[in-house]
Amino acid sequence: MKALENEQQFNELKQQKTVFLFTADWCPDCKVIEPDLPQLEEKYDSYHFVSVDRDQFMDICIEHGIMGIPSFLVYRNNEQIGSYIGKERKSIEQIDEFLSSL
Numbered sequence: 117m118k119a120l121e122n123e124q125q126f127n128e129l130k131q132q133k134t135v136f137l138f139t140a141d142w143c144p145d146c147k148v149i150e151p152d153l154p155q156l157e158e159k160y161d162s163y164h165f166v167s168v169d170r171d172q173f174m175d176i177c178i179e180h181g182i183m184g185i186p187s188f189l190v191y192r193n194n195e196q197i198g199s200y201i202g203k204e205r206k207s208i209e210q211i212d213e214f215l216s217s218l
Contacts, residue, residue: 117153120168126176130191134164135215138187140171145205146186152208160215163190190218 117137120126126136137153139146157165170177170185180189184203188211189196200206200214 117157117165117167120166120173123173123176126168126173129164129166130196131194132164133162133192134166134190135160136166136168136189136191138168138170138177138182138185138189140169140185143170143185149186149206149208149211156208156212156215159212163215188214190215 120129120136129136153165157163168176170182177183180199182189182201184201186206187202188198188200190198198214198218200211
C-alpha cells in the first residue's frame with residue numbers, strides 16, 4: 117500500500133477509485149489489521165489503496181471527521197462513496213464486508 121505524500125495527491129486520488137486508510141505508526145489496532153491488508157488489496161484490485169498518516173495529515177482528518185483510527189474513506193469520481201469511521205478495533209472481516217457493500 118502506498119502512503120499519501122501530500123494534500124494535492126489526496127485530492128487527485130479522490131477522482132479515482134481509491135480506498136484511503138487513516139492510520140498511525142503508534143496505533144495498536146492498525147497493527148492488528150496490517151498483515152492482512154495485502155489480501156484485501158488483491159481482492160479489490162479495481163481500487164487504489166492509500167495509507168494516510170493521521171498525525172501527518174491532521175487537516176484532512178478534521179475536514180472528514182476522522183478522530184479514531186483505523187478508519188476508511190472510499191472515493192470515486194471525486195465523490196465519497198463509503199466511509200468506515202470509528203475508534204473501535206476493526207477486523208479484516210468487517211473491513212472486507214464494508215468494501216464488498218460499495
